Amino acid sequence: MSEKALKVxxxxxxxxxxxxxxxxxxxxxxxxxxRQPSSALxxxxxxxxxxxxxxxxxxxxxxxxLIVLRxxxxxxxxxxxxxDSAAVADFWSALQKAELVxxxxxxxxxxxxxxxxxxxxxxxxxxxxxxARTLLVGNPGARWGTVYxxxxxxxxxxxxxxHLRSEVTRRLDDWRNRRVARVDTGQVARVELERGGKLxxxxxxxxxxxxxxxxxxxxxDTFKVWNLLSDLAYLDASGFxxxxxSLPPREGFVTxxxxxxxxxxxxxxxxxxxxxxxxxxxxxxxxxxxPAWRLARLLPESWD
Numbered sequence: 001m002s003e004k005a006l007k008v009x010x011x012x013x014x015x016x017x018x019x020x021x022x023x024x025x026x027x028x029x030x031x032x033x034x035r036q037p038s039s040a041l042x043x044x045x046x047x048x049x050x051x052x053x054x055x056x057x058x059x060x061x062x063x064x065x066l067i068v069l070r071x072x073x074x075x076x077x078x079x080x081x082x083x084d085s086a087a088v089a090d091f092w093s094a095l096q097k098a099e100l101v102x103x104x105x106x107x108x109x110x111x112x113x114x115x116x117x118x119x120x121x122x123x124x125x126x127x128x129x130x131x132a133r134t135l136l137v138g139n140p141g142a143r144w145g146t147v148y149x150x151x152x153x154x155x156x157x158x159x160x161x162x163h164l165r166s167e168v169t170r171r172l173d174d175w176r177n178r179r180v181a182r183v184d185t186g187q188v189a190r191v192e193l194e195r196g197g198k199l200x201x202x203x204x205x206x207x208x209x210x211x212x213x214x215x216x217x218x219x220x221d222t223f224k225v226w227n228l229l230s231d232l233a234y235l236d237a238s239g240f241x242x243x244x245x246s247l248p249p250r251e252g253f254v255t256x257x258x259x260x261x262x263x264x265x266x267x268x269x270x271x272x273x274x275x276x277x278x279x280x281x282x283x284x285x286x287x288x289x290x291p292a293w294r295l296a297r298l299l300p301e302s303w304d
Contacts, residue, residue: 003021008048013153019193023067028213035102035156037100037103038140038151038154039158040151040153040154040209041100041135041149041150041151041154041156041158042100043133044133044134044135044151045095045128045135045147046109047097047128048095048096048126048128050071051074051100052128052129053071053073053125053126053127053128054070054071054127054128054129054130055068055069055070055125055126056068056069056091056124056126056127057071057123057125057127058122058123058124058125058168059122059123059133059167060120060121060122060123061117061119061120061122061123062119062120063277065132065172066079066174067157067170067175067252069083069088069091069175073180076088078172078175078176078204079172079175079233081176081177081286082176082177082200082211082286083175083176083177083278084174084175084176084177084178086173087170087174087175090167090226091167091170091282092164094162094164094167095164095167096170097126097162097262098160098164099160099162100149100159100160100161101146101159101160101161101163102143102156102159102258103156103157103158103159104138104141104142104148104158105156105157106153106155106156106157106158108155110137110157110241111150111155111157114137114139114148115137115138115139115148116138116139116148116150116230117277118152119135121137122135122136122137122138122158122165122168122169122207123135123137123152124136125166126138134151134152135149135151136149136150136151136152136166137149137160137164137165138150138157140165141159141160143159144175145161145162145163146159146160146161146162147159147160147165148160149164152170165266171291173239173240176240177237178236178238178280178288179235179236179237180235180236180237180267180279180288180290181231181232181233181234181235181267182233182235182266183232183233183256183264183265184233184236184264185232185233185256186209187258187259188229188232188256188257188258188264189203189204189257189258189259190202190203190204190205190256190257190258190259190261191228191254191255191256191257191297192252192253192254192255193234193252193254193255193299194252194253194259194299195230195251195299195300195301196251196252196253196257196301199212200303201214202214202215202220202225202232202303203215204226206259212225214303220303220304221303221304224297224300225303227245227297227300228254228297228298230297231294231298232254232256232265232298232299233295235286235290237279237289238276238289238290238291238292239276239288239289240286240287240288240289241269241287241288241289247270247287248270248272249271250269250270250271250280251269251270251271251272251277251295251299252266252268252269252299253265253267253268253269254298254299256268256270263282265281266281266282267279267280267281267282267298268280268282269295269298269299271293271294274292275291275292276289276290276291276292277289277290277291277294277295278290
C-alpha cells in the first residue's frame with residue numbers, strides 16, 4: 001500500500017473515532033460507560049406483584065389530575081371508586097411484563113424531546129412496604145413497542161419494552177367501573193316502567209317465558225321487550241356525571257321483579273339533550289351517563 005493510501009486510511013479512521021466520541025459525549029444511543037440500568041431504576045420494577053404494592057399514584061407533571069389505585073383487604077379502588085377490573089388487570093400485566101432493554105441517552109438535553117422533562121412527563125409511583133418507588137414515563141420510543149423512561153434522580157434514559165405508557169396515560173373515567181346493569185333476565189317476571197308520569201307494567205307468561213304482555217293482557221311489541229331485556233342484561237355507562245354538575249329532573253324509571261315479587265333492579269333515568277342522560281341505580285351513589293338513544297330502548301314512548 002502506498003504512503004498516500006495509508007495517510008488516507010489513517011485520516012478516515014481518525015475521523016470515525018472523533019465522530020463516535022462526539023456522539024457518546026452528546027448523549028447519543030449507547031452513550032459512554034455501562035449500558036446497564038442503575039440499581040435505582042431497575043429496582044422500581046423489581047417485585048411489583050399486586051399483593052405487595054399498597055398504592056399506585058399516576059399523574060402528569062403540571063396537571064392537578066391524580067390517579068390513585070389503593071388496595072385495602074385485597075380489593076382495589078381508583079380515587080375511591082370501584083375500578084374496571086379489566087383496566088386494573090391490564091395495568092398489572094403491563095407493569096410485570098415491562099422490560100428495560102436499552103440505553104437511549106445520557107445527556108439531559110434530550111429529556112424534553114423524549115417526554116421526560118421534569119415539568120412535562122408522566123410520573124408513576126408505586127408504594128411498596130410504605131416506601132415510594134418512582135418512574136418517569138415519556139414518549140413512545142424509537143423502536144416499536146417501547147417507551148422512554150428514566151429515574152427522577154438520574155439523567156440516563158432507557159427504552160422500556162411493553163405497553164406501560166398506554167396504561168399510565170389512561171383517563172380516570174377509563175379506570176372506573178362503568179357497569180350500570182347486569183341483570184339475570186331469565187329471573188325477570190315483571191317490569192314496571194314510568195316515562196313522563198305514565199306507568200306501564202309488563203308481565204311474563206307463566207306458561208311461556210318468551211311471551212310478554214301488559215298487565216291488563218294487551219299485547220306488546222316483542223322487539224321492544226327484547227331491547228329492554230338486552231339492556232338490562234348488559235348496560236355500560238358512557239361516562240360519569242362530574243361532582244357539582246346540576247341534574248335535569250327525572251324522566252322515568254325501570255324496575256324489574258322476579259316471580260316472588262322481589263326487586264331485582266331499579267334504574268332512574270334523567271331528562272336531557274340528544275347526547276347523554278344521567279342514570280342512577282338504587283343502592284349505588286354513582287351518577288352515570290348513558291347515551292340518549294338508550295332511553296328509547298329502556299323506556300320507549302309506546303309499547304304497542
